[in-house]
Amino acid sequence: MALVEIRDVYKSFQRDTQRIDVFTGLTIDMEAGSFTALMGPSGSGKSTLLNLIAGLDKPTSGVVRVAGAEVSAMSPGELAAWRARNIGFVFQSFNLLPVLTAYQNVELPLLLTHLSGKERVERVRIALDVVGLGDRGDHYPRQLSGGQEQRTAIARAIVADPTVILLDEPTGQLDAKSSQEVLTLLQRLNKEFNKTIVIVTHDAHAAERAKMTLHLEKGDLVEKRAAVSGAAR
């Protein structure tokens, strides 16, 4: 059984009087330990798919299942609790809370767990070490570079050890060097820690790092390609 199952999903939006169909019967599987890049032009439904997996959005019909749990059928309250345990989400614009330090930002998801203060300190330290920011915990977001901010956001996404890590154009606002650092980090998380990762990207170089690239166009899966070099790099 795949870790992420998208089964016959329909999704449409109402914009004024016009109905926009994003997905019309989309079916996709993603295995545990996979590293999947979602590519496609604007409006192809990449981000919508990510939101559906995260339970931030609901399909019009069809089933979204993550690790056996039917996300598409949960109530908002259940979803919040479920997301806290299973989803690490990274945004294009980092979205760190500006008034909290890097350490406090990373600690946020742990405040929803039953971990003791001591355990939280340990977990945050490990997460910051993994992303290479062990010495920047007391910095505020404004004191960090874009690349460091995004690595902090990734630390926040992994600190609670979620089932899936979802990233929405994580390198979209970064320079080439920072982008490479972030992508290398993601590869490492996938290889060393066997994290399941789904990344939405416009950038073909970024997609090359993934083990699998899915091309969406107008809501349809038009191409599915296993990377030859990406996984080996």
Added chain:
Amino acid sequence: MIPLVYNARSMMQRPVSTTFTAVGIALVVAVFIGMLALGQGLRAALARTGSDRNALVLRKGADSELASGIGRDAARVLAASPHVATGTDGRPLLSPEVYVLVPLPRPNNPTAVANVVVRGVSDQAWSVRSNIQLVAGNRPTSGRMEICVGRKLLGRFEHLDIGASLHFAGRDWTVVCHFSAAGSAFESEIWAENEQVMPLFRGEVFQSITFRLKDAGAFDDAKRALEADPQLGVDVHRESDFYAKQVGILGIMLSVLAFGVTGIMAVGAIFGAVNTMYAAVAARTPEIAVLLTVGFRPRQVLLSFLAECLLIATVGAVLGALLALPVNGIVTSTTNWTSFSEIAFSFRVTPLLLLLGIAFGVVMGVVGGFFPAWRASRLRVIQALR
């Protein structure tokens, strides 16, 4: 729970609007406490005036000393009543009193006058009223035109120093002493001997008779017995109740002012808080989306923003309480609407009033913060991130 440090630091990110909101709440709380302190002061002054061991006798049907009149015969009958306590000298502890209002000019504005109570008392009055204490001089001598001045009048009117001569009722009176009365309404009165005052004003009647009850618990018996006597034709009041009742309409007015005026002000302050919080929610839409994405529940987001507004309101409320504190003890005066005389009293800021004021401020915070916080918690993550 979303850490409070997030809210505290977010407040500091917008110091100007936070400060204005807090100051708005502080002013309302300060006025609220001030007005209640005024009512509290008046109430305390009148409540302390009467003693529950004393009975005040007025003519039947009279609701104030001004409207009362009791003849010498009745006074003699009362003095012989078994309900009246006797002093160490064996004489009844009873004071037939003449009660008149004297217009005295205000020092800063001679055309304005205020009615001051001149109370003609018997020499027993000083024992019947146990809270009276001389603070300077000696008691008026019987048979002389001498007066003793309540200390709250000092500084409010001229010619009240010991040895000075005060002119009223066509005579010159010599000030021989000053007295205190535990902050009560007596401190706003001038006392003289009843026999000196009586002929100058009302003729051969007293206005009231105050006596010490032999048994404070037997007030009802005394009342029943004396009121039943057709020869007397009097009403008997417990002195403490009589003065407490004088707070009456004035007390209600002060309460209406306190709650009415500050209620209106509070609406303004609440709008300020609402505005600040809506702006905060709008500016932090992406942050709220992050919190919801991380897995915080809408309820937790609501509580977080409510807590933020509460934090501002609490700071404001405490500030307001501190602002109101210095009015404690300030002496002011008003006209006692029952006796038409001037009564001076102090603002009384009690711990209970401070708590009430702070609670009022906190309630303003909850009311002002709720709808913005509700909006924050209802945010759709996908729209918010767009």
